[in-house]
Amino acid sequence: MEYLTVDGEQRSLSEKLLILSDAAKYDVACTSSGVERRGNGRDMGNCVAAGICHSFSGDGRCISLLKILMTNECVYDCKYCRNRCSSNIPRATFAPEEICTLTMEFYRRNYIEGLFLSSGILRNPDYTMELLFRTLWLLRNRYCFNGYIHVKAIPGADPELIGKTGYLADRMSVNLELPTAEGLRTLAPNKHRKNILAPMRQIQNGIQANRNDLVLYRSAPRFVSGGQSTQMIVGATPESDWQIMNVAESLYRKFELKRVFYSAFVNVTGDSALPALPGGPPLLREHRLYQADWLLRFYGFQASELLDEKHPFFNVLLDPKEDWAVRNLGQFPVEINRAPLEQLLRVPGIGVNSARRIIAARKSAALAFGDLKKIGVVLKRALYFITCGGRMLYPVKLEEDYIVRNLTDRRDRVRFGSDGMTYRQMSLFDDGVFTRPVRPVEQVQDAVGQL
Numbered sequence: 001m002e003y004l005t006v007d008g009e010q011r012s013l014s015e016k017l018l019i020l021s022d023a024a025k026y027d028v029a030c031t032s033s034g035v036e037r038r039g040n041g042r043d044m045g046n047c048v049a050a051g052i053c054h055s056f057s058g059d060g061r062c063i064s065l066l067k068i069l070m071t072n073e074c075v076y077d078c079k080y081c082r083n084r085c086s087s088n089i090p091r092a093t094f095a096p097e098e099i100c101t102l103t104m105e106f107y108r109r110n111y112i113e114g115l116f117l118s119s120g121i122l123r124n125p126d127y128t129m130e131l132l133f134r135t136l137w138l139l140r141n142r143y144c145f146n147g148y149i150h151v152k153a154i155p156g157a158d159p160e161l162i163g164k165t166g167y168l169a170d171r172m173s174v175n176l177e178l179p180t181a182e183g184l185r186t187l188a189p190n191k192h193r194k195n196i197l198a199p200m201r202q203i204q205n206g207i208q209a210n211r212n213d214l215v216l217y218r219s220a221p222r223f224v225s226g227g228q229s230t231q232m233i234v235g236a237t238p239e240s241d242w243q244i245m246n247v248a249e250s251l252y253r254k255f256e257l258k259r260v261f262y263s264a265f266v267n268v269t270g271d272s273a274l275p276a277l278p279g280g281p282p283l284l285r286e287h288r289l290y291q292a293d294w295l296l297r298f299y300g301f302q303a304s305e306l307l308d309e310k311h312p313f314f315n316v317l318l319d320p321k322e323d324w325a326v327r328n329l330g331q332f333p334v335e336i337n338r339a340p341l342e343q344l345l346r347v348p349g350i351g352v353n354s355a356r357r358i359i360a361a362r363k364s365a366a367l368a369f370g371d372l373k374k375i376g377v378v379l380k381r382a383l384y385f386i387t388c389g390g391r392m393l394y395p396v397k398l399e400e401d402y403i404v405r406n407l408t409d410r411r412d413r414v415r416f417g418s419d420g421m422t423y424r425q426m427s428l429f430d431d432g433v434f435t436r437p438v439r440p441v442e443q444v445q446d447a448v449g450q451l
Contacts, residue, residue: 016092017102023072023083026263027118027175027231065150066106067116070094070131074120078177078188079271080236083120087269093122096135100143107147114148114170115139121154129157129165136168150226153203155195162199166206171226171258174199179247183237187273200255203228207256227258234289235265235282236274240312245292245303252296262289288314295320298352299345317408322348325385326400326407332385333392337366348407349382369393381407 011019071093072083082089094102099117106112117135122128132151139145150171153162166172174196178184181193203224210223230251232244248260264286267274292314295301299321306320307313315323325332325348334347336358344355354376361367361375368388373379383393384403396402 011092013098013102016094016098017068019090019092020069020072020094021067023120024067024069024116024118026082026266026268027067064112065114065116065148066103066112068094068099068102068118070099070117070119070128070135071122072120073122075123076121076188076190078191079269079273080187080233080265080267082268084269096131096138099135100138100145103139103145104143107145114150116150118152119154125154125156126158126161129154129161133161133165133168136165140168148226153199153228155191155199157199159199159202162202163206166203166224167221169224171228172203172224173229173231174203175231176247176251177231177233178237179232179239179244180237183239187236197255200228200230200251200257204255227256229257229259229261231261231263233265234262234286235277240307241285241289241292241314242303242307242309242312244289245296245307248293249296249303260293262286262293284316285314288316288320292320300342301346318404319348321346322381322407326403329398329400329403332398333387334385335390336372336386336388337362347382347385349378349380349385351376 069083071091072089073091073093074081074083074085077084077086081087099115103112103115117132119128119132122131132154136149136151139149148171149169150173151165151169153165153172153174155174162172176196177188177191184191184193206223207227210220210225213220214222232247234244244262251257251260264281264283265275265277266281267277292301292303292306295306296303301324306324311327314320318326325346331343331346334343336344341355341359344350344358345352350358354372357375358367358372358377361371366389367375369379369383372382372386372388379393384396384398384406386392396406
């Protein structure tokens with residue numbers, strides 16, 4: 001089958017898929033949905049509580065999404081974006097029916113469990129949002145697709161269109177793009193912070209109202225039941241880690257976001273207004289931001305505790321929790337058998353699960369260091385900050401230089417990648433903790449050729 005693109009060139013469905021899946025790889029704002037919806041015996045697909053993500057679940061299943069753009073045509077000229085209107089790249093646009101066909105056929109082949117759909121701005125925000133809504137409406141009503149759908153809300157689009165789309169999607173996201181309004185003015189002059197925050201607020205209000213409706217009427221339609229997320233590009237503008245974390249904390253608090261994603265800047269356009277990045281994309285910086293974000297969401301930390309104006313960037317040698325601990329040695333050592341959960345969570349080497357196991361296990365008997373290892377505590381990090389029965393594992397000094405020297409000693413550090421963590425950028429097309437291996441291009445082409 002042949003389809004006419006905006007520039008008049010004919011492209012097959014296979015060619016469109018290759019162009020628009022490649023164009024979507026720089027958007028990392030899609031992982032777990034947190035949505036649970038059982039098959040109803042009538043429609044196709046379901047959502048499991050573990051959510052849809054580009055990873056391997058606890059039972060070894062590879063969970064995956066079809067991640068594509070509706071179009072890589074765009075009327076905007078953001079300096080960092082490969083799909084900007086001034087870029088000389090192959091262009092393509094899916095019809096809503098084509099996306100439905102791809103989603104259903106890939107689902108039937110067990111390639112995917114859901115859809116992540118974003119888009120460039122074709123003609124104007126309203127026209128683009130209408131196409132996205134039409135696609136989701138067809139999937140839910142004509143094709144009876146009951147699986148997971150994550151869709152982008154287009155800033156500047158009619159709120160009514162965004163609202164209608166929210167009743168068809170499991171998760172929505174609005175990309176903040178850059179941490180500050182000044183950064184947007186410099187690199188994305190067509191985008192404005194007010195236009196970006198307006199749909200975020202609308203989605204938040206819609207989720208809250210829907211939550212109340214569900215209390216009164218259990219059969220009420222669900223509105224964005226998996227919550228909303230956003231993405232910030234890191235390294236394209238000069239904001240510090242301190243500024244970025246304060247923006248993220250504000251988004252979590254004011255807009256109740258599920259996730260803020262951080263994308264290390266990759267200079268794909270070569271625009272003179274962009275930083276040169278002689279060392280490549282700031283992947284380690286991205287990694288540190290994700291670690292700090294985890295501390296904000298699950299460990300009870302505040303951004304002001306991790307960084308400040310005098311200490312605006314994360315330590316490249318220590319993770320944010322270790323860095324905080326060595327700068328706050330007055331709060332240590334922590335007695336494992338008496339410390340409350342909030343205090344245990346601040347000890348390097350103790351995670352949320354292991355902290356809860358400690359609380360449960362010490363009700364039966366006093367814990368020793370051998371017990372902690374069985375529970376899952378990483379003793380090579382924790383030993384400087386804890387006592388069991390009033391004693392430390394080894395006679396160590398509570399001095400910042402001494403502890404930092406030992407934590408960063410190459411002989412004691414885990415080899416790069418051996419614990420499953422890497423500093424590569426997160427995307428659908430990489431393998432790793434947050435991603436799954438992409439199928440070979442030939443296999444995708446074969447699948448499309450069978451449609």
